[in-house]
Structure formats: structure tokens, C-alpha cells
Amino acid sequence: MSLLFSPVRIGQHEARNRVWLAPMCQYSCEAQDGMPTDWHHEHLASFARGGVGVAMTEAAAVSPEGRISPWDAGIWSDEQAEAWAPIAARIAAHGALPAIQLAHAGRKGSTYREWSGQGSVPVAEGGWEAVGATDAAFGPYAPPRALTTEEVEQVVVDFAAAAKRAWDAGFVVLEVHAAHGYLIHQFLSPLVNDRDDMWGERTLLLRRTVEAVRAAAPEAGIVVRFSAHDWVEGGIDEAMTAEHARVALAAGADWLDISSGGLDPRQQIEVGPGYQVPLAASVREATGAPVAAVGMLDDAELAEATLAEGSADAIMIARGLMRNPHWALLAEAELDGAPEGSAWPVQYTRARPRPVAVAAR
DSSP states (O other): OOSTTSOEEETTEEESSSEEEOOOOOOOOTTSSOOOOHHHHHHHHHHHHTTOSEEEEEEEESSGGGOSSTTOOBOSSHHHHHHHHHHHHHHHHTTSEEEEEEEOOGGGOSBOOTTTOSSBOOGGGTOOOOEESSSOOOTTSOOOEEOOHHHHHHHHHHHHHHHHHHHHHTOOEEEEEEOTTSHHHHHHOTTTOOOSSGGGSTTHHHHHHHHHHHHHSTTSEEEEEEESOOSSTTSOOHHHHHHHHHHHHHHTOOEEEEEOOOSOTTOOOOOOTTTTHHHHHHHHHHHOOOEEEESSOOSHHHHHHHHHTTSOSEEEESHHHHHOTTHHHHHHHHHHOOOTTSSOOGGGGGGSOOOOOOOOO
């Protein structure tokens, strides 16, 4: 059996394989109320049916102002949690672990989805005044209002409440989004956080949030997503991320999910297949903790090699799975020959690739 299709534990929960669906924003809550819809149900269930080990939702905002856009999903209300519950149940019915990413966009909130406009959404059009670690703006976006000391404390409360709702809705894996320039990342990076109150201690919000999520959902598998490099001089690098990771692990995290960038529009990133794998490997080596790698890893042999060389313990795939929701089934066939007892639904077994007989000459 390949490493990619061997089981692995996330806290108390076992994933059937190491192909995990990465969070992908859908911007499809057309009522702008944060409620997941039929689209979210079909979208996520398709990947679970397609054989992934973990199916993770898009960023689910822990408060209305924590959304990236007015069309984002949320989990700040019981009604939203009730709407998520059948989606989590369907993911589980297909054999994958239901996972949700808990998020707060911070200064990158109240922005248009890519097909509706650019920049910040005015209040008159359904937007809001974004909030952030400071009042420094992200590139062309409207400047945020800096959160007060007490308001940052409320963010921790919001993450905890969202975690409890998510667990009760059936999500057994919870990811704390501390990457891509969103709120927790803003507090972690020296490029943004120059506060002079208690939250100027850059890892404090991370620690308090993970502790609160762990307390709210003690049996959940907890993952923290980091941007391991800001790709701007003076920003976060691998050594700093290793320290951030140790804080998260001590606070109760089980896994680390390593991405990069998103904080500063000056970033310069050379992308290509596996371009973020060295970042994952460095954090894994520094902490000894299990790590998921992400970023153009939708080639089965490359994904398998990443695990075999010890650079990561799981592979997160996003766009590759959007292109083919059954990527995991076909990758398993490529690596392991689609063995009996694999993730292929019985209704689809007739479509399993078969070895091609070669006639003797």
C-alpha cells in the first residue's frame, strides 16, 4: 500500500487516507447571511464520495465581520450550525472525516468576490467596516478599524463558540485559520502587529484561540493552518513559524497545515509543483509534529514522494480536486491498483481501472 492511501490519525479520529481536501472559498451564500446552501452540500459531498480522507469546508467565519466577503459561509449562529449538520453527516456517510475551517478575515474582510467586483464592498452594498490587528490597510482595501483590547478577547470567545457549534454539527476535525493574511496571521506577523497592549505579544491570540477551541471541543482533532513565510523582508519565516507551531501544539493542536503568503501585497513567490513542501518539511523537522503540505501537489507520484521523503504526513489538494472530484480514487488506482476494499463506492466499482493485459509476442 502506498503511504498516500494509508490511514492516519488526527487526534482521536482516523482518516482513511492522507489525501485531504483543502479549504476552498465558494462565495456562494447568495442571501449574504452566512448560511451554507445546496451548493455547499453538493460541493463537499462530491469530494467525500470521490475518496478523500478528510473533507474540509471553506473558511467558516466565526462572526459576521469575520467574513472575507458578504457571500462567505459562517458558523456564528445556531441556525448556520443546523444547516451545516446534514453536510457533515453526508461527508461521514461517504467515509471521510468531516472537517471545518474556523476563520476571521480581519482587515481582509468586506471585499468583493472575484466575479462581482474588486476591492472593499461599501456599507451601502452590504459591506462593513473591517477590523484588524491595527488600522493598517492591506494594499488597495479600505483601512480597517483596529480592534480594542476587549474586542480581541471577544474574538477568542467567538472562535470557542464556533468550535462548539461545529462539533455539535458533526465536524470532528476543526482547523484554526492562522494564515493567508487573515486576523490571527495579522497578529503573528511583525509586519503588522505593532500594538502596545497585551496583544502586542504576537503569539498570544494564537495561543488563547487554540486553547479555547480545544476547551470547547475536547474530543475534536485540531489543525492550525500557518503561512510559514510572508515572502517580504522582516516578515515571518520558517524559524518564526516553528516557534508559532510550538505555541499552537502546547495549546492543544494535533496537526499543522503549512501554506505561505497572503499578508502583504509586496510578496514575491515563485510557484510550481510542490513549491511549499520545503516549508512543511522545515516545520515538521523543527517540531516533530504531524504536518500537512499544500500547493500544487495534485500529481499522485509527487504526493507520494512528498510523504516518502518525510516532508509531510498528509497532502492537501484544492484546485486539483475541483478539476476532478474523483482524483483520490484515480490516484489510488495509479499507485495501488484500486484494491478491493478501497474508497470506491460500490455503485462505481465497475469503473475502477483494470490492469491492461499485454499479449505475449
